[in-house]
Amino acid sequence: MKLMYLGTAAAEGVPAVFCRCKMCAYARKVKGKEVRTRSGALIDGVLKIDFPADAYMQELKYDLDYSLLQHVLITHTHEDHYCVKEFGNRRVPFSQTPKTEPPLTVYGSRPGYEMIKGELEEGVLEYKVLTPYEPVKIMDYTVTPFPAVHAVRSNIDPLFYVIEKGEEALLYAHDTDEFTNEHLSHMKGKKFSIVSLDCTNGVLDLDYIGHMGIKDNLLMRDKLLAVGAADENTIFVANHFSHNGLVPHEEMEKRLPGFLVSYDGMIVETGNSGK
Template sequence: MKPTLLGTGGSEGIPCIFCTCSVCERARSLGGHEIRSRSSLLLNDDTLVDFSPDLFYQSLQGKFNLNRLSALFLTHFHEDHVNVPEMESRLSALPALHSPVAVYCSPETAHQVQSLFKFYFNYGRPDARDYFERYKLTPLPLWQPMHANGFCVTPIQSSHHGYGVAALGYNYIFEKNGQRLLYAVDTGWYPDVSWDFLDGLPLDGVIMECTYGDYNLQPYSPEHLNLSNMLDMLHHLQDLGCITPKTPVFLTHLCHLHSMTHEETQEFLNRCGYSVQLGYDFMELPFFT
């Protein structure tokens, strides 16, 4: 299967369930690509990036299951990227799934996820069991390549904080079949150490967040990107020799502060000087085939 953007929305999704802003109301009315569930990337049927709180909905709409999942990469510990209670449902699978799922992430994220694993353990029951016993938390060191399910994966430092003290998240470089893909979600402008690592590293594709879209941000802001800062990121990647104007780039993780429709946004991107496509839920990507 091709890598698939399961969800392309920010933390609240579009439409936000509590919101009556013009963007959310328009999404309810128009549907289609205006609907954005929370962020997740299915690399293939056994490898997932982030465990969205909308995975149940995504599995229904996309007509897939995670029966073969064996590797889960987490970018950081925020509830729109790792829905720990839903992870418990793997124990309900029939036939039973006995093999563990390796959960790869930063040490800080592993600590936070483990704390919730413990929180949801029912200590009061005499037959209490660990509903997360078939997940194996595996902290990864930055910058060090590792191998999982045929991918060579290198975690790099983002500029986005998860919960916890100094808990900067991870972005990932995925390599397979002679192709190298940068997954830059969540992040703002990269710290110098990440730019230094990327310097001269050719990329065959980029998946990049654009949380704030046409909403104003200061240039080179950390945490998240808007359209202007996203283009600055691409310019710098080009200056470093990582991409060319023809390198395919896909945008994801948009929030409802972005005012343009999907079609209007793509029209803007068509004039930006790079090969940028606005991602949408269940969009298949041309990598690793």
């Protein structure tokens, strides 16, 4: 499995759009790994996760071709993950992709459908509503949505995903808080090759509900190891950072021993695709 991180920031980006805090000033100056755009990833070049407005800039930057894309998983309807209007551009005349091509199917919870339904067109742009813990088959992947602990006072029904292909499994858990016992019981019996964890709070130890930081990431690794869903071969990644809890990339690596710290453009490869 080849996981490419296209965007690795929380909603406001790093540097944040209107911010001149120390971290944002540093990121503006140093650039490179310190600059983070809005959240999204791409699996094996064919399965896209999330689609913020920045996805267009990422398509250009990484020489991708979204006209070939047939499947997009959406975690939730926050604007840094789901730019509904952009999907409307899949239709004529905004795109000249012929109708003989397979449609682009967007997958997510029902609130995502409610937002996009005015843009849908059969055979061109479709939406499939997912139900937590009910796996769906997408190409060679088995995708299991989990209910995320995020925006808990809203009714946006956020999801995070377990994506399996053959012997490999990716846990992509962003915009969620610590795993619940229910989550862990559904992870039992799986063996993750890659675990990507929400690290929005970074070095800050905040107790609001909806995101994680370094401390929680280290704890979640212990929990996954304890239930047997991870082992010494599992690659752990911290991702989805806010400027508020962020320190420079190298410093973040020191604070997360055994983790990869994501950056825009980072590729993690496992199994056959790693050869």
